[in-house]
Amino acid sequence: METAAFIDPRGNTRAHARELLVRTVDLLLDHLADAASRTPSPEPRAFPNFFVLPETPLTEDELFERAQFVLRQSRNLAHPGYIGNMESMPTTMAVAGTMLMAASKNNMLAEEMAPFLTDVEPAVMRWFAGRFGLGANSGGGMLACGTLANLQALVTARNARLTNSRNGLWGRQRSPVVLASESAHTSLQKAAMVMGLGTSGVIPVHADEHSRMDIDDLQQKIRRSRDAGQEPFCVVATAGTTITGNIDPLPAIARVAAEHGLWLHTDAVYGGALAFSKTHRSKLDGIEQSDSVSFNLHKWAYLATTSSMILFKDIGAAHEHFHVAAPYMNAASPSKNLGEFSLQGSRQADIIPLLLSMQHLGMAHYARLVDTRIELAEHLRRGLEQTQLVEFPGAIDTNIVCFRPHKSTDAHCATLQNHLLKKAEVCLTLPHYRGQRWLKADVLNPFTDEHTIDRLTASLSTWECAS
Amino acid sequence: METAAFIDPRGNTRAHARELLVRTVDLLLDHLADAASRTPSPEPRAFPNFFVLPETPLTEDELFERAQFVLRQSRNLAHPGYIGNMESMPTTMAVAGTMLMAASKNNMLAEEMAPFLTDVEPAVMRWFAGRFGLGANSGGGMLACGTLANLQALVTARNARLTNSRNGLWGRQRSPVVLASESAHTSLQKAAMVMGLGTSGVIPVHADEHSRMDIDDLQQKIRRSRDAGQEPFCVVATAGTTITGNIDPLPAIARVAAEHGLWLHTDAVYGGALAFSKTHRSKLDGIEQSDSVSFNLHKWAYLATTSSMILFKDIGAAHEHFHVAAPYMNAASPSKNLGEFSLQGSRQADIIPLLLSMQHLGMAHYARLVDTRIELAEHLRRGLEQTQLVEFPGAIDTNIVCFRPHKSTDAHCATLQNHLLKKAEVCLTLPHYRGQRWLKADVLNPFTDEHTIDRLTASLSTWECAS
Known part of the structure; x- marks a missing residue:
């Protein structure tokens, strides 16, 4: 049996490759199908010389010993008593789909690197945008995390409201700022820092006793920041705050945003899953007025880490404001290369596990x-x-x-x-x-x-x- | 046999989950172990109603029919005649490791979400930084693509040279600019756009007839941009240009960067793999003087899409300049939460397939x-x-x-x-x-x-x- 460093395209290593992959399946089933018998939070242990990158290969037993150790040191998400972080065990088809994603190695950067899925992902994103009521011109793309989704939303908002992708912000008189609840996620501060506004470019709005944005304070902070010579261009509403899972008053925020001509971004990274439920969907009322919505499927939709999306009410305009051409790629005009409209370049096909998981469960x-x-x-x-x-x-x-x-x-x-x-x-x-x-x-x-x-x-x- | 939407932690769905996962293994082996018999670039075909998200589940046969179709519409990377895009088929253990990554669902955002791997990844990154000769204080982190690695490098450079993470760029007299070869990757323009410099914030330096940066032109462009009232803060060298795979004259660029006090970032996203080879390592001479280096393992290191890293000569300073705290997380002080130092928040554990693949091959x-x-x-x-x-x-x-x-x-x-x-x-x-x-x-x-x-x-x- 030939050593299956790679799966030989003429079948020579097939038996060995199958042995490695099925051994991996059994390793993870031994672990996960027995999760209830172990503590939900494992004690840290040491593995001497775990990390080595030697000239000659480790034996496969050494490899699988390490793989098993990684499983055992991971959070025991499947234990029924694990109700900790904002994360969930993945579905079975999320795991299977991720394996297919790795093996098929589509790259969502460009049409010629993901020829079929380049059409599928935008269609699926339109479906999600529809769930949030974003309307006929909506759409979006997948990204590696909610932090990146929020960053792409704020960059698009800034380009749309204040500048363009070519010229940047130089020479403006007033410093651009974003408003968000003090209970909003720190990814907004990170985005502002990356964008050159500094973390202080996010103005915190008071949250009430239920951790929901205080609308009077929002009005006041907008006025004050303008008086102080700043230029608010975006307000971020949160649907599912990081600590307490509360939802900002979306319709009221939408009214304020419209009144002041601000871009409305809703961070529904956590709470977006409410849109799946007839009973709880109405908690998101008002989200349909957002210019952009971020949503993570690796939380309440049981995908593997990670599966995130950024959605826009007007996907054509959003693309135009973010577009950086990759002239080295060969594609139809207008470009169908998703990487030209995304914060990411190379990007894995998270759309595969997304579809397989959701189609398997219904x-x-x-x-x-x-x-x-x-x-x-x-x-x-x-x-x-x-x-x-x-x-x-x-x-x-x-x-x-x-x-x-x-x-x-x-x-x-x-x-x-x-x-x-x-x-x-x-x-x-x-x-x-x-x-x-x-x-x-x-x-x-x-x-x-x-x-x-x-x-x-x-x-x-x-x-x-x-x- | 119970339906394995999830792998039941008490073993009730184990048999069915195994059937689904092994069926996936066989599906991909049927496809990949026979790759040489099909054309290296498949003809586009249609699959009516491929994308549905119905209320009730699809049958598993319907699921696997779709999965097979995705495989068949993907680039046939394993065909010996596929020598197209800058991408390679993944190793067998890259596929197995990605499955483990999905199933264990570590999240590199925070120590409590990736308790063991939070220590492993930085150690592996130090090893890679060592391969590039970045010295005793070097280190880095993994990211979802080279575009993000370049963005994190430029943001860190800007914060280190011109401002800090809190205050942003407002009130500066001169507009910050980056210099890079005209043959450099467009991710630099994207980064400049995201950072608020605009795509015009990257000044293109002439590349010679071998697509390598022209040092005289670099000197001239730095002088001219200063004369024009701009503020150069970073020069980007490329080790492996996107179209032709050429390498900029790294030692000469390092001298110019030092002379002008510019941050030196080397985009070794493609060419970094030369560091693995005793014969070709010297082509990267000079890279050890970089302040930061980006490198992708899903290209010449045969990992799955994606596996990227950003490395810094002074990891402590780099962290300090980029840090945005996540106060909601519980961690030791100083924070060990990798997400506080990364462009990403939630982040998959690409370190698992990286190690398993490299340890399997040697x-x-x-x-x-x-x-x-x-x-x-x-x-x-x-x-x-x-x-x-x-x-x-x-x-x-x-x-x-x-x-x-x-x-x-x-x-x-x-x-x-x-x-x-x-x-x-x-x-x-x-x-x-x-x-x-x-x-x-x-x-x-x-x-x-x-x-x-x-x-x-x-x-x-x-x-x-x-x-």
Whole structure:
């Protein structure tokens, strides 16, 4: 059997390549199909000389020992008690689709490097834009993360409102600024820094007690920034804040944006999945007035890391404002090379696992996953309220519940996090928000049920007794 | 057997999940292990209703029919005659590693989302930085493409030389500019546009007859741009130009950069692989003086799309200049969350397939792939010269050979491209360069041999006779 460094196109290494790939399948099934029997958050261990890049190959046993170690040191996302970070285990076809993506090596940079998928991705993006009600001229593209989606939105907004792609910002009298809730994601600060506005180019708008943008403060901040000689060009609404999953008042923000001629970008990186649900879709009312929307499928849509998109109400104009030609590529005119309209150049075909996963489950299944995860979060919230032991940073809008024991310190919260992991096998995170730490449950996991939630609530009570 | 939408953590869907994953393995082996029997560039075909996102699931046969269609419409990279775009078939362990990456769903954004790999990736990046001689304080991070790597380099350069991450560029008297060869990649124009400099913020430096930067013109352009009131802060050298694979005179550019206090970024996205080879490493002499280097592994290092990195000579300073905190994350101080120092937020663990692929082949195998591909390109060049039928845009520095028949039109070149595909089963690309089209052979394919090359040369001669 020939060594399958590569899959030989004449079949000579096929048997060995199959052995390697099926061994990988079995390795990951041994691990993932047994996830409930291990702790949701593994203890860190050492692997001496894990990282070597030797002249001669490692043996395949050495390779698979390392691969197994990586699996065992990863978060145990599939454990029913894992309701930690804003992330979910991937679907089976997300894994299969990613393998096909790697093997077929389409590159979304250019039509000749992704000849069929170059037509498929824009069609799928139009479908998503339609779900958000962005209208007949909408469309978009996939990107490697929500941070990049937000950056491409802000760059497009800036070019559309203030300048063009050729001339840049030089010589303008007033410094461009963006307004966003103080609870918005830091990717906006990063985008402003990259764009040369500096992180201070994002003006924080007060968020109310439910972490939703305060419209009066938005009005005031726009006025003040203009008085101070700045030039607001964009307001960012958040549908699903990073810590608490709350949703800004989208219709009111849209009115303010229109009144002041500002680009409206909605960061629906997290909350966009509500659009799958008939029951919860209305929470996104107003999003249809956005000029751009960012949305991540590796969170509440169970794709692998990463699967993100940026959508525009007017895709033609968005392309025009962002376009940088790649004259070395051979393509129809006007160019069909997606890389000319994207923040990225080379880009993997995330569209393959996206379609296979969604077609395998069906959209009704996705809707159920949204509905039932919200029901569970509400169940958790009620259970926690009944203990009368904890306080909350506000109402819940999605499936995220943050809490902390009354009159506790950050150190107490950390102890409680550990207690819940050990006693209830529930893995929560401990984000910093409004000056203190909170325990955060983000109920995405498809295998989490009421028993898990009730175990959490019960363990909280025993901890209170013990402490 | 339960339906395996997900891999059940208690094993209930294991058998079905295995069936889906092994079926995927066999689908891609049926396709790739038979690649030599199909044309290197498939004819476009239609698949009615390929894109549907229905409420109820498709059958699995419908799914796999679609998956097979995607494979068949993709470029046939594994065919020994595919020597087209700057891309290569992936190694077997690149495919296996990507599957593990998807299944384990590490997210390089934060330590708690990628607990073990957060330490591994920086160590591997230091190893690569060492290969480029960047010194004891060097390091870097992976990114989703070379375009992003170049953008992060230029943003870091700008922040380091002109401003800081908080304040941005406002209020500066002189507009910042970057200098790069006219043969450099358009990702630099894209970066300048994103950064608010506009595409005109990249000043093109003349490239000589071998597509290498003209140092006298660089000196002159720096002086002229200063005289015109601009503020040059960075010069970009290219090691492996996009069309012809040539290498700028790195030591001379480094001297000029030092003389003028400019940040030196080397775009080694393509040519960086020369560092694997004892024979060809010296072509990169001078790269060790770079402040930053970008390098793609999905080209000459046979990873899947994508696998890119940005490396810095002083990683501590680079981090400081780029850092945007994610206060919601729980991490040691100073932060170990890689996302705070990266253009990306969420980021897949490309480090898994990188290590598995390189450990499976061994670095000596990678060196051989570099050496033998260059030998083949030189063999092609000699064969083409002997026909006396074609002209070249200059000398070759790597493994890329561009040519066009004497006194031919662009239309002739397109006809010849098609002739070579049909008669010699060789797939070349047809980039636009210096005002005209060229046939381009990029010899990356590990299965291309002298027979393939000789078939190309022979077919060229018969075409000339016929035309």
